Amino acid sequence: MENKQHHSPAYRALLQAGPRLKPLQQVHAHLIVSGSGRIRSLLTKLLSLACAVSITYTRRLFFAIPIPDSFLFNTVVVKTSKLGFSIDSLLFYRRMILSDIAPSNYTLTAVIKSCADLSALKLGRVIHGHVLSSGYDLDLHVQAALVSFYAKAGDLGVARKIFDKMPERTVVAWNSIISAYEQNGFAKEAIGLFYLMRDSGVQPDSATCVIVLAACAQLGDIGLGRWVHEYVAGQDFDVNVVQLGTSLINMYARCGHVGKAREVFDSMRESNVVAWTAMISGYGMHGSGTQAVELFYQMRAHGLWPNKITFVAVLSACAHAGLVHEGRLVFASMKQEYGLVPGVEHHVCMVDMFGRAGLLKEAYQFIKEVIREKPSPAVWTAMLGACKMHKNFDLGVEVAEHLLSIEPENPGHYVMLSNIYALAGRMDRVEMVRNMMIRKSLKKEVGYSTVEVDQRTYLFSMGDKSNPETNEIYQYLDELMSRCREAGYVPESESVMHELEEEEREHALRYHSEKLAIAFGLLKTSDAVVIRIVKNLRMCEDCHSAIKFISIVANREIIVRDRLRFHDFKDGSCSCLDYW
């Protein structure tokens, strides 16, 4: 309040206009008429407000200024970067350099962020050069920006090196490096760094909580997730409560506790599309399509407008629950009622939905008729999944071969094609595909599973022997599997399950990470405890079938989250009804 009184009338007029085009233009006109159109402080404020309104107006305004000074350049670079106009911010930066104006630490942090948003590794490295030559490499803001830039552009190693050299580690510095690991799929390492941060006496802030909750969600670490929830409740994070709430919803849903996620959702005093989408997607993952659709329709009554991601969440929920009719209606409403143009991701959902429901013709028709432009590989991949699920070998082989011709470097397609050949009994072809993969030296992602025992999360990977009780676990697993065989379990043939590496083949089937995690969970918990597993990849046919039998012989409920959804195994059957 007291500051505002020192401002000139013209400045106050700008503040009053705020980030709105018409009022801003009026004030601008007035500035010119009254002769104060060249006062730098007014121009700067005008420019910073304009950035939030229209990038075209910003450009016009900026280029009308005869000789922009360093501060004006800073403002326009910083603001455009912050608002997500990354390319514009880089263009302004280039103009700044060409005008022989030295970038400041403010400019540099902004352009580094723009490069991060664009994942522009090469350009970012050039800017890093500017940082070094200008001496701003000692600036904390610049360093933190560089850490997250390298993480997002795909060079986690350099990100870590910069972090390690930081003389002072603020919360933001820690948040940058923790998020770097989380975003690159190293949730375990992210959590390890979080503990280091606390040991070094730095208090987590609300951003830390959001990042750590994402890591918990990735790993299924409900123990730490609950701890963060309690921590958040005890703090006074009054800003960004929606974002924190959304992170909690996501964490609980991905850790298998949809009910708890819903509790958080219902308790939120304010919410937005993102929070609703997170809840809808949580239902979808659990196969609760009806609740997902219901929530989607309720959004309107709350004055919220679904976005493209919301539609992906609803449609994929319909696909996983077999709600074909509802899915069709939702898809139609996307264009008609919400004016959104369906993208590849929505087409994938639709093909997936028809395919899972066994409507292969509809799926194929959808690709041919509804998708106008050339169907993307992702759409064909969904079609291929449907062919495999419903054992349509002829169409499956055709689709797989087409996919290989357009995406010859994607190992997933080879695995799928070879599995289809195997199901069709064409072993000669299986071998051929396998050899093609070896020739191209394509590798699959390494799989891992986690299991929670006594509030602690344990991680297993295929053939893993790092656990101190490895021998007991393997022995117990062998015992378990022989009891399953007595109960009627037949292992899938090795060729169906073929793995890429010889080393992996040795352990194939028998020691997939989810089986190890389940064996450990059964050994370590008492009879009534539900076993909860989180796997980073999709489950294979053999494990799916084996776990059904394990749920009988061990008389236990086992819940597995794979890359796509939850499987609730009870008394020999699974909640996904064998479609996943």
Added chain:
DNA sequence: GTAGGGTTAG
């Protein structure tokens, strides 16, 4: 007259 880290899908 201006900064760095953070939410929803596949």
